[in-house]
Amino acid sequence: MLSICARGLTKEFRVFQSRSGLLGAFRDLWNRNYRIIRAVDHIDLEIYQGEMVGYIGENGAGKSTTIKMLTGILEPTSGDLTVNGYHPHRQRREFVKTIGVVFGQRSQLWWDIAVKESFRLLQKVYRVHDEQYEKHLRRMIEVMDIGNLLDQPVRKLSLGQRMRCELVAALIHQPSLLFLDEPTIGLDVLVKDNIRRFLKEINQEFRTTILLTTHDLSDIEALCSRVIMLDQGRIIYDGDLQRLRSKWGSGKKIHLAVEENVSLKQLEKYTEGLAVTWSKRTERKVSAVLNHDTPVSKVLACLVERIPIQEVQIEEDSTEEIVRKIYQGGETNA
Amino acid sequence: MLSLVSLFLEYLKQYIKTRLVYRWDFLAQFISDLLFQAVNLIFILVIFSHTTQLKGWTQGEVIFIYGYFLIPWAFFASFFNIWTFNDRYIIRGELDRILTRPVHSLLQVLMENMTPESLLGVINGIVVMIWGMSALEIEWAWYDLLLMILFIFGGVAVYGGINILLMSISLYTDSKNDIQPIIFNIGNYGRYPVNIYHRLIQIVLTWILPFAFVGFYPASFLLDQQAWRELAFLTPLVGLSVLLIGIVCWNRGIRHYRGAGN
Numbered sequence: 001m002l003s004i005c006a007r008g009l010t011k012e013f014r015v016f017q018s019r020s021g022l023l024g025a026f027r028d029l030w031n032r033n034y035r036i037i038r039a040v041d042h043i044d045l046e047i048y049q050g051e052m053v054g055y056i057g058e059n060g061a062g063k064s065t066t067i068k069m070l071t072g073i074l075e076p077t078s079g080d081l082t083v084n085g086y087h088p089h090r091q092r093r094e095f096v097k098t099i100g101v102v103f104g105q106r107s108q109l110w111w112d113i114a115v116k117e118s119f120r121l122l123q124k125v126y127r128v129h130d131e132q133y134e135k136h137l138r139r140m141i142e143v144m145d146i147g148n149l150l151d152q153p154v155r156k157l158s159l160g161q162r163m164r165c166e167l168v169a170a171l172i173h174q175p176s177l178l179f180l181d182e183p184t185i186g187l188d189v190l191v192k193d194n195i196r197r198f199l200k201e202i203n204q205e206f207r208t209t210i211l212l213t214t215h216d217l218s219d220i221e222a223l224c225s226r227v228i229m230l231d232q233g234r235i236i237y238d239g240d241l242q243r244l245r246s247k248w249g250s251g252k253k254i255h256l257a258v259e260e261n262v263s264l265k266q267l268e269k270y271t272e273g274l275a276v277t278w279s280k281r282t283e284r285k286v287s288a289v290l291n292h293d294t295p296v297s298k299v300l301a302c303l304v305e306r307i308p309i310q311e312v313q314i315e316e317d318s319t320e321e322i323v324r325k326i327y328q329g330g331e332t333n334a
Numbered sequence: 335m336l337s338l339v340s341l342f343l344e345y346l347k348q349y350i351k352t353r354l355v356y357r358w359d360f361l362a363q364f365i366s367d368l369l370f371q372a373v374n375l376i377f378i379l380v381i382f383s384h385t386t387q388l389k390g391w392t393q394g395e396v397i398f399i400y401g402y403f404l405i406p407w408a409f410f411a412s413f414f415n416i417w418t419f420n421d422r423y424i425i426r427g428e429l430d431r432i433l434t435r436p437v438h439s440l441l442q443v444l445m446e447n448m449t450p451e452s453l454l455g456v457i458n459g460i461v462v463m464i465w466g467m468s469a470l471e472i473e474w475a476w477y478d479l480l481l482m483i484l485f486i487f488g489g490v491a492v493y494g495g496i497n498i499l500l501m502s503i504s505l506y507t508d509s510k511n512d513i514q515p516i517i518f519n520i521g522n523y524g525r526y527p528v529n530i531y532h533r534l535i536q537i538v539l540t541w542i543l544p545f546a547f548v549g550f551y552p553a554s555f556l557l558d559q560q561a562w563r564e565l566a567f568l569t570p571l572v573g574l575s576v577l578l579i580g581i582v583c584w585n586r587g588i589r590h591y592r593g594a595g596n
Binding site (some may be wrong): 013064065068071072073074075089092093094096097099101103106107108110112113117120121124125126127 | 344436438589591
């Protein structure tokens with residue numbers, strides 16, 4: 001079943017452009033210049049029930065705008081959008097009962113009242129039955145370990161404590177689709193880990209679809225089977241993380257420290273037939289860059305018999321580096 | 335409907351809980367409201383120390399009108415009076431949160447901002463009305479009280495509708511505007527007899543920003559004045575219309591809303 005289905009989803013904003021100087025400001029009073037910015041540009045999306053999808057892109061790439069359309073906050077300028085079988089904006093009040101939303105930088109809870117009162121208010125807002133509420137909540141409180149925070153007002157919580165409560169709050173009505181916007185921003189490793197484990201559990205147990213935007217790619221490595229990458233309002237990649245690596249990663253590198261001097265020519269001869277580029281860093285240190293389909297083991301096998309190797313180091317581009325490369329290269333290289 | 339009532343009660347309960355935490359704040363608010371109303375009364379008394387009549391109105395009558403006005407005002411202040419909407423919901427983006435919840439957005443905003451302690455103003459209003467009446471001879475028919483309740487709801491709806499309309503402006507533009515305080519200053523004109531003003535102001539207060547329906551027209555009816563009788567009966571209708579216009583503008587504004595930040 002499809003959780004999210006979008007066809008040609010587009011959002012345009014009309015932005016007022018002010019003229020410079022005092023005179024310009026007066027002219028602005030009468031006659032304004034507007035510029036149309038297309039924040040999201042004909043996006044096609046299909047996300048199935050139970051998927052965990054990472055939605056990434058630079059600041060201003062259109063991530064938040066997409067999320068706001070998917071959650072019904074903004075109305076799309078054009079295109080078709082169905083989420084959980086609803087039109088998010090037009091059928092908003094019915095639709096939002098089926099989703100949970102966490103915006104990392106903004107609290108979803110009431111600032112002044114105790115956490116458990118916030119939960120209680122949400123129970124009423126979503127009309128969750130007492131029995132179901134008690135059972136589900138007790139379990140989440142246990143897993144997220146927030147039992148001792150329940151009596152404190154939200155404003156007194158630390159960021160990590162608050163995020164854990166926010167997650168629980170977003171799941172009180174057991175939504176089938178969860179949106180997370182920067183859920184781990186500014187959190188320490190332990191809390192991050194805790195949250196990721198919790199999300200995995202939710203996903204496995206209830207088949208909750210999770211769409212998360214993040215700048216922290218380790219979130220995606222830990223959670224998502226699928227990545228959608230956005231640049232200037234368009235999708236430039238949609239697929240699994242592995243393929244992203246092989247498509248844009250520069251291949252593995254082998255760094256060797258050898259006991260005696262070897263020339264590059266010799267090395268090239270030893271590995272003839274394999275797609276390897278050699279380079280020398282110092283007298284006794286050489287490096288090889290391998291093509292994607294060249295296995296490391298084969299290269300090493302060609303060498304170990306012929307040269308005395310002291311040390312081997314195998315390096316691979318981190319997801320972070322790959323993504324940075326894509327951003328820097330822009331759409332054309334992608 | 336029933337679940338809306340229970341939701342309202344839940345909000346109320348939470349509100350009282352937070353309010354009790356800041357109890358001195360509560361007292362300070364109450365005293366400052368009282369002082370504000372006392373100043374207005376003194377103003378009326380000062381005027382009548384120079385004259386016995388104001389375009390045919392006696393001191394008792396003007397005080398009565400002011401007292402009546404305090405009642406719809408108290409309801410308005412409790413449930414519709416939101417000054418920080420632009421700041422809190424548009425600029426700080428809390429409207430995004432509201433929009434991801436399955437209750438009408440306006441209702442949520444109103445419930446999050448209600449200050450039901452302002453209802454104490456009803457008592458002040460009644461006391462001031464009785465004081466005004468002590469110098470007058472008013473005959474109360476059995477249906478007058480019912481009409482008064484109807485008029486009060488009309489007056490609250492006028493104020494509420496106009497405030498909702500003003501809040502809706504923020505949904506179109508996130509720049510700060512100072513229209514709200516200006517409009518509500520004009521609103522104060524509605525608590526004095528309208529025939530003391532210039533003709534133009536009378537028209538504005540009746541048909542454009544119908545604040546005269548909050549205080550003066552209904553109160554003059556209760557004072558057994560015949561001149562504005564028809565207008566007084568229009569109060570519930572005018573209230574309903576203004577409220578409806580406010581709600582329609584709000585709903586349109588929500589469709590227009592562009593979201594905060596980024």
